[in-house]
Amino acid sequence: MRALLVNPWICDFAAYDLWARPLGLLQIAAYLRRAGVEVILVDCLDRFDPRLVGYLREKYPERKYPRATPYGDGPYHAETIPKPPVYRDVPRRYKRYGMPVELFRRLLRESPQPDVILVSSGLTYWYPGVFEAIRLLREAFGPVPLLLGGIYAALCPEHARQNSGADVVYAGSALPEILRLISELTGFPFKEPFPGAAEEARVFPAYDLYPELRYLTLRTSAGCPFRCSYCGWYLLAESSRYTRLAPDRVVEAIEHGYRNLHVHNFAFYDEALLYRAEEHLLPILEGVRKKGLQCIFHTPNALHARFLTPELASAMKQAGFVQPRLALETVDPVRQRRTGGKVNAREVERALFWLEQAGYAPHEIGVNVLIGLPEQPLAEVEASLEFVHRLGARIFLEEYAPVPGTPAYRESGLPPDADPLLHNNSIFPLYGPEHYAQFQRIKDLAHHLNRELEEKKPAGKKGAGS
Numbered sequence: 001m002r003a004l005l006v007n008p009w010i011c012d013f014a015a016y017d018l019w020a021r022p023l024g025l026l027q028i029a030a031y032l033r034r035a036g037v038e039v040i041l042v043d044c045l046d047r048f049d050p051r052l053v054g055y056l057r058e059k060y061p062e063r064k065y066p067r068a069t070p071y072g073d074g075p076y077h078a079e080t081i082p083k084p085p086v087y088r089d090v091p092r093r094y095k096r097y098g099m100p101v102e103l104f105r106r107l108l109r110e111s112p113q114p115d116v117i118l119v120s121s122g123l124t125y126w127y128p129g130v131f132e133a134i135r136l137l138r139e140a141f142g143p144v145p146l147l148l149g150g151i152y153a154a155l156c157p158e159h160a161r162q163n164s165g166a167d168v169v170y171a172g173s174a175l176p177e178i179l180r181l182i183s184e185l186t187g188f189p190f191k192e193p194f195p196g197a198a199e200e201a202r203v204f205p206a207y208d209l210y211p212e213l214r215y216l217t218l219r220t221s222a223g224c225p226f227r228c229s230y231c232g233w234y235l236l237a238e239s240s241r242y243t244r245l246a247p248d249r250v251v252e253a254i255e256h257g258y259r260n261l262h263v264h265n266f267a268f269y270d271e272a273l274l275y276r277a278e279e280h281l282l283p284i285l286e287g288v289r290k291k292g293l294q295c296i297f298h299t300p301n302a303l304h305a306r307f308l309t310p311e312l313a314s315a316m317k318q319a320g321f322v323q324p325r326l327a328l329e330t331v332d333p334v335r336q337r338r339t340g341g342k343v344n345a346r347e348v349e350r351a352l353f354w355l356e357q358a359g360y361a362p363h364e365i366g367v368n369v370l371i372g373l374p375e376q377p378l379a380e381v382e383a384s385l386e387f388v389h390r391l392g393a394r395i396f397l398e399e400y401a402p403v404p405g406t407p408a409y410r411e412s413g414l415p416p417d418a419d420p421l422l423h424n425n426s427i428f429p430l431y432g433p434e435h436y437a438q439f440q441r442i443k444d445l446a447h448h449l450n451r452e453l454e455e456k457k458p459a460g461k462k463g464a465g466s
């Protein structure tokens, strides 16, 4: 029994590889292998795939590939493609990010015939890349059973069933159920993997399927203790409960990555990494220290400032966390409460102070600010930017992307069955030129403030810890 697992392209106006991995697909791969399945992975978004690197070096000899920062993050290869009609009025180029289609076709031609195909999906509005992959997979392998899962499939299952061309759209995340589905589709009788196999797959996703690894992602929990109005984690988790791996299992995962896969950069994918840190993150970091692993940790999914303590800040600094990122979202106390009450401005200010005490320069610390929440005045965003700037931290302006099924989606005025392309966080121009101009002004302001911070860096460094 052979399964071909595919992580399709991103189609969007912008994309950057911020330690992105198709973690769900890699967990499925690990689980299937335990059930005796041979697994082949084609990841259109793997920037380090030697076949991609070879292809690009040949085609663009004047450029350098792979392009990456010392931490392994970096820009994707991208090709401009025609805009879907709903984006007609967006004055930006629309691109397909990842491996060129020609190379994808070649990899499929060279792949042995699979018995089943599993296609994953990321953000809901990236579905054009998913559809394109399915079309090309059909072209290459004909009627081989094809399953579609992942975030788009889970948040927009009806849209996916009607339009994707997959045989089955699976909207959940339970590994044993996925195996049962494959068995039904192929008629192949699997032996039930042992009871702890699902946890094993979560601890050890099949990273070894990558020929070259520069970073790993860690998801030590599923879900979040909060329910912010704009976030849809509870629509995606296996159960709508918040669960975590035991700290020693996380240490095992890190040690495996470090020693066996020779990776030093790890990005946490948790929604609430710092929650009850004395039971979770602190023992994890202590375990890593005891084992003498010299890791570099990243937190692209911003941290809850409320849970940061002086002890935690210094444990993070010593363990090798770089460029920590905090979630503020907004300085407006009413909106903070209305959206879920996860943090307030004072808590962010305090967290920054403790991070500085622990040895981070303020400009190394990033703070997320949301723009574009339903009915959010731009003056509020501006005030949030000024606040972060006054603290000396770097602004990360996050454009709000509506998640169907959440309270904020209902407030956004989009109908429940809107084309998922309209969930895109970069389509402000569609709301009218005036709106777009104002939005552009805020974006420019964020750039300007960050540049000012850059220029003041040495002064910022001197002030660190004060």
Ligand code: B12
Residues within 6 Å of the ligand: 014, 015, 016, 018, 019, 020, 021, 022, 023, 024, 025, 027, 028, 117, 118, 119, 120, 121, 122, 123, 124, 125, 147, 148, 149, 150, 151, 152, 154, 155, 170, 172, 173, 174, 175, 178, 219, 223, 230, 231, 232, 233, 236, 237, 269, 270, 271, 300, 301, 398, 399, 400, 401, 402, 403, 404, 423, 425
């Ligand atoms: C980690 C994370 C990130 C990471 C990286 C994600 C990545 N891989 O690229 C970072 C921090 C970079 C990120 C960024 C953003 N993110 Co994000 N992110 C997440 C988060 C918290 C976890 C995703 C994850 O890895 N889950 C764990 C794995 C194991 O689960 P999984 O991949 O879903 O796989 C399971 C199932 O889906 C299924 N499955 C998966 N594939 C397949 C295939 C088949 C065939 C089958 C049968 C099953 C199946 O089984 C798997 C195993 O259990 C989710 C929320 C969530 N709880 O999912 C938001 C989420 C996906 N992000 C979201 C958003 C909005 C963003 C941003 C746009 C934020 C912003 N405004 O800037 C950016 C854009 C990212 C970009 N350009 O890459 C939204 C998506 C909204 C949407 N409309 O789609 C989510 C849902 C959060 C939310 N707000 O509700 N994100």
